[in-house]
Amino acid sequence: MFKSYLKISLRNLLRNRTSSTVNILGLTIGLSCGILIFLLVSYLSGFESYHAKADRTYWIVTDINRNSVLPSDATPRPLAAILRKDYPAVETAVRVESLFGRVISIPETTSRFEESRNICFTESQFFQVFDVKWLRGNASTALSAPNTVVLSDRYAKKYFGTEDVLGKVLRFDNQANLTVTGVIAEPPSNTRLSYEVMISYNTIASLSNTPGILEQWDNPSSMCFVVMRKNTGSPALQEAINTTKQEYLSAEQAKTFDFHPLPLTELGYNMRYGGTVPRPLLYTLAIIGILLVTAACINFVNMATAQALKRSKEVGVRKAVGSNRRQLIGQFLIETGVLTFIALFFSLLLVQLNLPLLNNALSVLRADLSVLNLLRPASLWWFGCLITGVVLLAGLYPALVLARFRPDTALRGRITTQQIGGVPLRKVLVVTQFFIAQLFIIAVIVMTAQVRYIRQTDLGFNKTAIFTVNMPPSGISKQQLLREKLMQTPGVEQVTIGLEIPASPRKHPVSFSYDHHTTPEPFTTNLKIGDMNYIPLFGLHMIAGRNFLSNDSLHTEAIVSAMMVKQLGVRNPEEILGKQVSIWGMDKTIVGVVADFHSEDLHNAIQPLIIMNYFQENQMAAIKLNPANMQATVQAIEKTWNELYPDNIFHSAFVDDITGQFYLTEKILLALIQAFSLVAILIGCLGLYGLVTFMAEAKTKEIGVRKVLGATVESIIFLLTKDFLKLIAIAILIATPLAWIGMNRWLDGFPYHISIQWWMLLLAAGGLILIALVSVSFQSVRAALKAPARSLNIE
Known part of the structure; x- marks a missing residue:
């Protein structure tokens, strides 16, 4: 059958x-x-859900309470060690610190590699918390000693050409030698913890000149993951965290830091704590x-x-x-x-x-x-x-x-x-199709306008023809030499050395005190590091006072933003000149006020800001280029840089490209919505073809009679199209307010955004009607032109 x-x-x-x-x-x-x-x-x-202990693993996050609450995905370094040592309900805990822009070199060779995102400091407990396939070495002891490292098989081959690398030595950031003590399989792609160079956590202490750096509670620095024993859960973990706060933190620290456990599966999805999806x-x-x-x-x-x-x-x-x-x-x-x-x-x-x-x-x-x-x-x-x-x-x-x-x-x-x-059911179906299409069309129009707006919005500083190069830690004399050599390069107009460009995806909120106050101000400030050329090169506008007079190493001066003046309650920017701010334990005199500019992307409102010259933190040289022959100038800059830093890797980018990456998620989402809109429209057009075919079949004899009685082709086409035009109108009336509400909620995620204009909704409706008319015109004209004799003779 x-x-x-x-x-x-x-x-x-x-x-x-x-x-x-x-x-x-x-x-x-x-x-x-x-x-x-x-x-x-x-x-x-499916990220992180493949780990065997995922259902009882928690990620601890921190809320830093100042004038406002600053969320952080990290915790103070001692927390994980205390939890796994003092609380029986905790099966184990691990600390992880991601590293960015670090150089790995192979001793006695010229091989150098710059690593970001996939390199970290961590502990042997990492392999007890997360499912990692071991290929060589002892998982329980591989990261116990300082200056040890575990590599993935892919990175072992990348560095040494073989997986048999136990006992071999890597050079980390030209600071320390690391001995390879283990090899693991390359992590799967569905994890946010895709580390392939894992350095022992105790190495932090050996690299730092700060005594007790691993016991400091005043700064969230490491991600903390905790596995609870079976039949326990987040309430027991929260109780352990609260007890730890009472025992180890000062009253001021306990008031400042709130720790919260989140399920491991929230890693990457919780936007408040750095999630991306x-x-x-x-x-x-x-x-x-x-x-x-x-x-x-x-x-x-x-x-x-x-x-x-x-x-x-x-x-x-x-x-x-x-x-x-x-x-x-x-x-x-x-x-x-x-x-x-x-x-x-x-x-x-x-x-x-x-x-x-x-x-x-x-x-x-x-x-x-x-x-x-x-x-x-x-x-x-x-x-x-x-x-x-x-x-x-x-x-x-x-x-x-x-x-x-x-x-x-x-x-x-x-x-x-x-x-x-x-017809009732088919009417509902067609309305549904064009309801979907109208939602997509409005979404495309609004999202395209918003993405164009954020790309074209003036961030308050100059981005054109500015080239940045990363700079390894060095003394002020080496930095001054780099500046001088770059300024001698044909095509280079200006050079500034600092930490980063004015707008950065990385947040650097810093506590400070103003005018000799003994306690920090109730809000934090963003901090920008730059020399006397920073303000003129990026075109920042001074509204009071002056720029830095020199690039001296005493760095006793500071420049603040107009928003800082407003937040401090000072009415006139001139009044703040000569006042003192204390930041990072250093007293500085305010010598100028700059107009506000965006120090982050447009997902965030303008924040109070301090600019200071502090050469110890300089990690970037920004170079203003003459647009005439930039390619040759960039090549000359790279040659100069390599001569000064032969043990490091040249890494560069234009400021326009850096700021363009701020809205990568929006660009990907827009591309997907555009593609799905085309699909929804195409499917809707095919649906209309089916409807008109049905109507032509149903009205075959009626069309024949009308033509015999003198009906024109135009009147027949109108007969076949008027009903579906009503359906499209109904779809538009239903979809438009819903799309307006949904897109307004999406726009609310941007402090700076467009407003949905009436013409956007009208354009979407008109476009949908036009597309529908075009899609049914062939079948309607074909039915209208059919000879009456054929229509009336149909069985």
Whole structure:
């Protein structure tokens, strides 16, 4: 029986090539987007969940209470050691400190490597908390001693060309030799803790000149992860944390720091503590995937019902020869299944062809998405549900409609449009399709405008033709030599040396006191390090006082921002000149006030700010270039830098490129929404084709009669289009306020953002109507031009 059903299904698909092609195309597009989105959501939501102890592992975060609450993903260094030593409910705990821009070199060779993100200080307990596959060495002791390091197999080959590296030596930042004591497998991509160079935590003390640096409670420096014993949980951990605060922290420190345990699976999703992918975004993507697949299924329903009149006699014959309702439903569901699996084949092919683009966009996460991920146990259930849902959603309603035809009515050709489902359901389906399309179009218009706004907004400083190079720690004489040599380079106009450019994704909130106050001010300040050329090179505007007079090493002067003046309650910027600020234990005299500028990206409001010259913290040289021949100038700068720092790696970037990376998430999201908008529109157009086909079939004789009585082609086209124009209007009226609310909430995440204008909503509505008119024009004109004789003679 199944073989017979399958053979008949294939014959019907071949006989009705046009409708079959439209159905397969619609399902292919919908399934492709659905699979792509669900692969992405499954990947992004699966971070850290693969660890065996993930359900009882907690990440401790800190709220720093000043005038406002500053959230931090780190804790003071002693906390983890105290928790694992003093509290039986704690199975183990580990400290982790990520490192950025560090140089690894191989002694007695010229090999040097700059490492960021995948290098850290940590303890042997890391391998008790997290699932790591060991290849060589002893996991329990590998990081016990100072100046030891564990490498991944990939990095062992990168540094030494082999995995057999136990006992070999690395040079860390030209400061210390590290002995390799272990080799681990390369971490999977679905972890935020993808460390491949793990240096023993005790090395921090051996590198520092500060006594007791690992016992200091006054600064959150390390991430802390705690595994609780079975049958305990976060309440017991919070109690242990509170007891530790009372015992080890001073009254002032206890008031300043609040520690909170979060589930390990929140790592990377909690935006308050440095997460990059908020869970609401994952839910939104999942809903988008469901909507697009649903829209594709709606097309199938419309096309199937539009073809029902043609198949009424087939149903009548089958019932007359003994087919029952269950057999007919089975027949039509098998046809749907065949269409679905053909569409699935092309969908998987299309997804695999587009995954490299998505993986490249997510390269910062080391994404390695593949259609083979669908074979994983965690993916099989939702993938199976997706395919089953598509078959039932797309095929069950048309099958039920066709199977209930009365054989005598069907054979006499008296099936009416009301008997195949009428129009109410199809109207709802079409409204749903264009509701989805309208949501996407409004989202694209608003997001495009916001991304353009934040890219074009003046950040308050000059970014044009400014080239930055990283600078290793060095004395003031070496820094002055670099400045002099750079200024002698043709094409270099100005040079400043400091910590970073005026706007940075890294936050540096610092406590300070003002005007000889004995206690810190109730708010923190951002701190920028720069010499006397910092303000003129970046084009910062002085509104009171003066710039630094020299680049002396005493660094006794400071410059503050207008926001700092306002926060301190000083009415006139001139009044603050000559006052004292104490920062990092140093007293400085305020000599100038600069106009406010954005020291962070536009996700954050302008903050109070202090600029000071402090050569010990200098890590960057910013160079103003003559635009005439920048490529040759950059090459000359690199040559000069390499001569001065032969043991380090030249790393450079233009300021425009640095600030352009601030909104990478928004750019990726916009690209996805643009692509999904095109898909939603295309699916909607296919749905309209199905609706107009249905209407033309239903009104064939009516069209013939009207033409005989003198109706024009234009009036016939209007007859066929007026109903769906009403449906699109309804979709627009429903979608527009919802889209307005949703996009306003998204915009609220930016302190500086556009306002949604009336013309944006009008543009979206007009665009949708125009696209719909174009998509149905062919079928409408074709029906209107059909000869009346053919229409009236139709059986």
